[in-house]
Amino acid sequence: MLEIKCPYCGKRSQNEFSYGGDASVKRPELGKEISDKDWDDFIYNRKNPRGKHSEFWHHIAGCRQWFKVLRSTATHEIFKTAKIDEEL
Amino acid sequence: MTAITPLEFIHKKGIFGDHHKKNEVDLLRFSEVKNLTIIQLVQYKKSKISINDIKIENLEIPIQSSNVKSNKETRILWSAPRTWLILSSKENIIKTIKKNCDEAEFAITDISHSRAIIQIQGNQAKEVLKKGSPINFNEFDVNKCVSTTFHGITIIIDSISSHPETFNLLVLRSFGESFYHHITDAALEFGYVGV
Incomplete structure (x- = not known):
């Protein structure tokens, strides 16, 4: 069981949270022509790294805020958490 | 009924x-x-009002997470950033809240039921x-x-x-x-x- 530090509530158990995907993926700019490959990369293609990975998490049973987590996919160690508009 | x-x-x-x-x-x-009235109070993102200036039933609104301000009849619970739950045995608490909190700045919802x-x-x-x-x-x-x-x-x-x-x-x-x-x-x- 992970202990995740919500930027708003503090350290809480993992079962209060829900994983929300890769935080490094950027949505293509609105109204701009983009290739099928760029759209594919945004929707489907992920890197699946072994090591540090920036992720979105949702404190769904707590304050219901989205935030970012920098976590190791190998050891599950959590290095840092940040509010959604902050840099990790 | x-x-x-x-x-x-x-x-x-x-x-x-x-x-x-x-x-x-x-x-x-x-x-x-x-018979408790439960009101959810949410401050809009665009709102620039300082929450420190607002009091409900002479209670300050808690800013820190997990804090509660209370008196005999009313409890104000921090629920999330810019979000509070107000529990009160006073029947007209919603009127008091609307009087103190401008509805252009706050969403006030009765969730008692x-x-x-x-x-x-x-x-x-x-x-x-x-x-x-x-x-x-x-x-x-x-x-x-x-x-x-x-x-x-x-x-x-x-x-x-x-x-x-x-x-x-x-x-x-x-x-x-x-x-x-x-x-x-x-x-x-x-x-x-x-x-």
């Missing part, structure tokens, strides 16, 4: 669980809290809650609140008193009966009184 409370058909009065040779005063007590509230009282109350909730109750003082889970059900725990330990447990109305089963089942080993 009278309103049907969320636990009307499930909450039973009497003594249950392992109560033999125990003094009834020492047993846990479960009751349904009725969408929550079931169970009050658990007794010196084993924390032991019961520890069975299903991941919160560290050793650091959970009076006038603190927390939104967490109990056996997978999202609940809000509001710590009312420490002598005896008293907690109000708020749960979505539709989860009320299921949660009641979970919490009373967890209390059987201590014995409890339904009041």
Whole structure:
């Protein structure tokens, strides 16, 4: 069981949270022509790294805020958490 | 016509669980809290009003997470950033809130009928809650609140008193009966009184 530090509530158990995907993926700019490959990369293609990975998490049973987590996919160690508009 | 409370058909009065040779005063007590008005107050993102300038029923609005400001009739619970729950036994509390909080700056919603509230009282109350909730109750003082889970059900725990330990447990109305089963089942080993 992970202990995740919500930027708003503090350290809480993992079962209060829900994983929300890769935080490094950027949505293509609105109204701009983009290739099928760029759209594919945004929707489907992920890197699946072994090591540090920036992720979105949702404190769904707590304050219901989205935030970012920098976590190791190998050891599950959590290095840092940040509010959604902050840099990790 | 009278309103049907969320636990009307499930909450039973009497003594249950392992109560033999125990003094009834020492047993846990479960009751349904009725007739509380619950208002959700949300400050809009664009709002620039300082929350420190606002008081409701002479209570400041808590800014720090998990804090509660209270008097005899009203409790203001920090729920999330820019979001609070106001629980009050005053019937016209919504008028007071609307008077103090400009509706152009705040969303004020009456959610009284969408929550079931169970009050658990007794010196084993924390032991019961520890069975299903991941919160560290050793650091959970009076006038603190927390939104967490109990056996997978999202609940809000509001710590009312420490002598005896008293907690109000708020749960979505539709989860009320299921949660009641979970919490009373967890209390059987201590014995409890339904009041």
